[in-house]
Amino acid sequence: MCTADREVALGIMSWHAHRLREAxxxxxxxxxxxxxxxxxxxxARARGSVGRLSVTPSTVPPVGTFHKWLAARPQDERQRELLVGGRxxxxxxxxPRARQEGWGVVxxxxxxxxLLAEHEGELSEDAVRALIHFEVLPTAVASAxxxxxxxxxxxxxxxxxxxxVARAFGIASTSPLMTTPTAVGAGEGDPAVASALVAFWPLLS
Structure with a gap:
């Protein structure tokens, strides 16, 4: 019982004690x-007695990194081509990434x-490395x-x-978000779900 609750309880008991003395x-x-x-x-009857509370210890699995969502054979999945000569x-x-080890994401x-705002466009290896994420994906934004x-x-x-990307966002392979694009392309599937993909699909494709 905290101090404030104790003061309230003492006030109530004092009032009843005074009434008892008046009898x-x-x-x-x-x-x-x-x-x-x-x-x-x-x-007391309504609440009943409180029994013994036992809590079973649980283990929290390691979170890991985004690498667990990457495909062993990405060529077997739907790809967006990184155009040679493009921006x-x-x-x-x-x-400059000569010292980089392992895959990162940017x-x-x-x-x-x-780079332009913080380093005036300078392409030093340290500045570049600070931009590459090696454990957690950058925050997703709604930008095509x-x-x-x-x-x-x-x-x-x-x-x-x-x-x-779908795996990283927690989307199951059986989700309509994954199956509808293929079905709609074949002239099948739910048009309502297909319409919802208009806003979502740029994040995936």
Missing amino acids: TTREARVRRVRTFLKPLRER TWTGLKAW CYERAAGR GDHYVLVGPAGAARYMSVDE
Whole structure:
């Protein structure tokens, strides 16, 4: 019981104690005590006794990194081509990444903006490395021009596949978000779901 609750309880008890002292006969005192105890006993019966509470310890599995969503054979999944000579391809090729180990991910448009704003466009290896995420994906935004690009050693780069992004977003392979595009392309599927994809699909494709 906290201090405030204790003060309230003492005030209530003091009031009842004063009323008890005012009673001039034993019968009157017993009657007033019963009146005071009646609601307390009713509440006690309604709530019942509290049994023993035991909590089974649980183990929290490790979160891991975004690499667990990457495909072993990305060529078998739906890909968005990273066009040779395009803005993203040209920009990434200019990034100094000789010391990079393992695959990271970057949103190129956001990263290029940070390079310009924070480093005046300077392409130092330290500045570039600070832009590459190696554990957690960058926050997703509703921009058709800001996709996840995987960057690897020796200048390797590719867009995350549609399926990889879907897995990262917790979308099951059996979800209509994954099956409807194929069905609609074949003239089948639910048109309502297909319409909902208009806003969502740029994040995946």
